[in-house]
Amino acid sequence: MTTPSKPSASQATLVIVAHPHLETSRINKRLAAEIDGIGNVTVHRLYESYPDEKIDIAHEQALLTAHERIVLQFPFFWYSSPALLKKWMDEVFEHGWAHGKGGDKLNDKELLIAISSGGAQNMYQAGGLHNYSYSELLRPFQQSANLTGMIYRQPFVVSGIREVNDEQLENYAADYGVYVSGVTA
Template sequence: MKTLVLIAHPNIDESRINKAWKEQLETVEGVTVHALYEKYSNGQIDVEKEQELLLKHDRIVFQFPLYWYSSPSLLKEWQDQVLTYGWAYGSTGKKLHGKRFMIATSAGGPSEAYQAGGYNHYSMSELLKPFQAMANLTGMIYEAPFTLHGVRVLSDNEIQQSAEALVERIQSKA
């Protein structure tokens, strides 16, 4: 199974988590790593190229640090521009049908904050619903997200372990 990992991190050089995940994923056969902020520093997304890339893969992964309970903005822009009517959805838009879709995200808040009664009130499953709905409308199969919480207090070793766990997740369903 060929996997495309779309990374949306506005400042990957200063990242601990997403950078470690990126570097680990770049070593894996069958995985294409595509860093959106590096590719489109001017914000001008090449829609045709992005659609071609999607067609070449069986699983699409959105990887990002959680920003305001969602993704950084370029990934939203990517969705708005690339997932067009008649291509990704609509009666003739079936190009993504049957592909697998997964989110890999890191969050500053601890896991216990992401539940009813916790300080963020909502679970990650609830907050990621717009992505699930996107997968649904485009005919993709939504896989359980890979999430890492409480990232500020993690050691380098714990981050490395999470990178290996992410690769394992991707390979286990290959």
């Protein structure tokens, strides 16, 4: 059972947006635009920052250290994240830094996952096309939070994206602003 996050005003939030084609994206582009410029929220577009996919590990670790809440925002690709976000975790969550002996730098930070998914919600259940729920499929993120001493919060999911009309997308964007900032408009 995961609980929603209720950030205090002083908590800084880092949003890692990982979409390989953000410019032509509909959902993630709109969600990212919603949180741009919110106080205490840093929006970090991973593919734009690293077009060559060479991640500056020290810079990423400094960013993580400076924030208490970490949001990973991405389109669901093969029931997981786009490749650069996986690479980011592989390289930045180092042994001795994020886990293992002395690896306590992420302790007590919150981890939030925000995904968009082509499949509809009702496909993500036993007997449905995708057989497993989002929370089951997101277990690697949940367990990574456990291992690194982070607090895993309830994910934010936009599902069935082809059925999401423009008005619904605006509602999702408003909800996402609240999810990320904790502040109700």
